[in-house]
Amino acid sequence: MTILRGLGATATLAGMRQLTCVEAGRLEWHDVPPPRITGAGEALIRPLAVARCDIDRFLTSGLFPLRGPFAVGHECVGEIVELSDDVRGLEIGQRVVPSFQVSCGRCRRCRAGLTALCEAFPTLSDYGMQPLSGTEYGGMLSDLLRVPYAEAMLRPIPPHADSVALASVSDNVLDGYRGVAPHLAEYPGSEVLVVAHGLPSIPLYAAQAALALGASTVDFASDDAEVLAVAERLGAHPIATDFGKPARTYPIVVDGGLSQQGLAFAIRATEPEGILQSVSYHAGPPVPVPMGRMYTLGIHLHVGRCHAAALLPEVMELIGAGRLRPEAVTTRVVDWEDAPSAFLEPAIKLIVRREA
Ligand SMILES: [Zn+2]
Numbered sequence: 001m002t003i004l005r006g007l008g009a010t011a012t013l014a015g016m017r018q019l020t021c022v023e024a025g026r027l028e029w030h031d032v033p034p035p036r037i038t039g040a041g042e043a044l045i046r047p048l049a050v051a052r053c054d055i056d057r058f059l060t061s062g063l064f065p066l067r068g069p070f071a072v073g074h075e076c077v078g079e080i081v082e083l084s085d086d087v088r089g090l091e092i093g094q095r096v097v098p099s100f101q102v103s104c105g106r107c108r109r110c111r112a113g114l115t116a117l118c119e120a121f122p123t124l125s126d127y128g129m130q131p132l133s134g135t136e137y138g139g140m141l142s143d144l145l146r147v148p149y150a151e152a153m154l155r156p157i158p159p160h161a162d163s164v165a166l167a168s169v170s171d172n173v174l175d176g177y178r179g180v181a182p183h184l185a186e187y188p189g190s191e192v193l194v195v196a197h198g199l200p201s202i203p204l205y206a207a208q209a210a211l212a213l214g215a216s217t218v219d220f221a222s223d224d225a226e227v228l229a230v231a232e233r234l235g236a237h238p239i240a241t242d243f244g245k246p247a248r249t250y251p252i253v254v255d256g257g258l259s260q261q262g263l264a265f266a267i268r269a270t271e272p273e274g275i276l277q278s279v280s281y282h283a284g285p286p287v288p289v290p291m292g293r294m295y296t297l298g299i300h301l302h303v304g305r306c307h308a309a310a311l312l313p314e315v316m317e318l319i320g321a322g323r324l325r326p327e328a329v330t331t332r333v334v335d336w337e338d339a340p341s342a343f344l345e346p347a348i349k350l351i352v353r354r355e356a
């Protein structure tokens, strides 16, 4: 049996382990056939540290309807173990962050920076999210992951960077960043309010990015004392609230959560002609929005997914310059073997680390 270089005994050409959600609230390691390079432009990576995305607990708890077992995990730092011959700018052994969204980098939308809507793949083509897309692209809590457009989807991390520190850059760090970056670029130095009502980590990354990008004030409203404590450590001003009437309004508000009360609070906290950026995915029934109030006051509601592959270069540059420190949001790090139970437990930001 051939063992791929550097993989040890857990992954061979005959089989590998993959964390699989078999039903709501139950995760198991399954032996599955490993992915293989199938053509030009591809990479196989070995995930070294995997972060739990805020949406993962919704996926594994069955909040979104399950379509049978699915591979879990879509945020990681991995090591390149195999490349198609034609791939340029990447090397075997390099550590990289993969985009959690599968995208080609070449189509009209990818070239316009809209990589979440790549025309080469169906909508919601992501790792670890088969319940949403219906297609299994593999999960990152596995011994090998296939990356179809390696040059477009992988971004090397600095050689001395810690894999655990950067594990969430595939998705949630980017999501927090894009929640504020374009708006602070348009209105530099603005005051920002982040409203966290169910998404634990993305709002914290948004607060960190707002501070890094020169917001004059970053207030952070939540009903979760633990999340508020992390926000305060990041340098934001914590506001404990039950999402009743906001005390004041802000020119830029980030809404992170699925509760209608939290969304209503965020809308009311947005200044007339201000920007309300939602970073939440409402997969269920339609959510009522007070269009009359928003029309009258000119509340500019922004919704939509982050465009992960397009955002990776600028966010990695901020991290490389020490201006974004995703590790400051991490609240729990566990061993790889403990992933099946740990991935179901509450923690603001959980990282699973492979043994060295
Ligand atoms: Zn995610």
Ligand SMILES: [Zn+2]
Residues within 6 Å of the ligand: 103, 104, 105, 106, 107, 108, 109, 110, 111, 117, 118, 119, 120
């Ligand atoms: Zn594309």
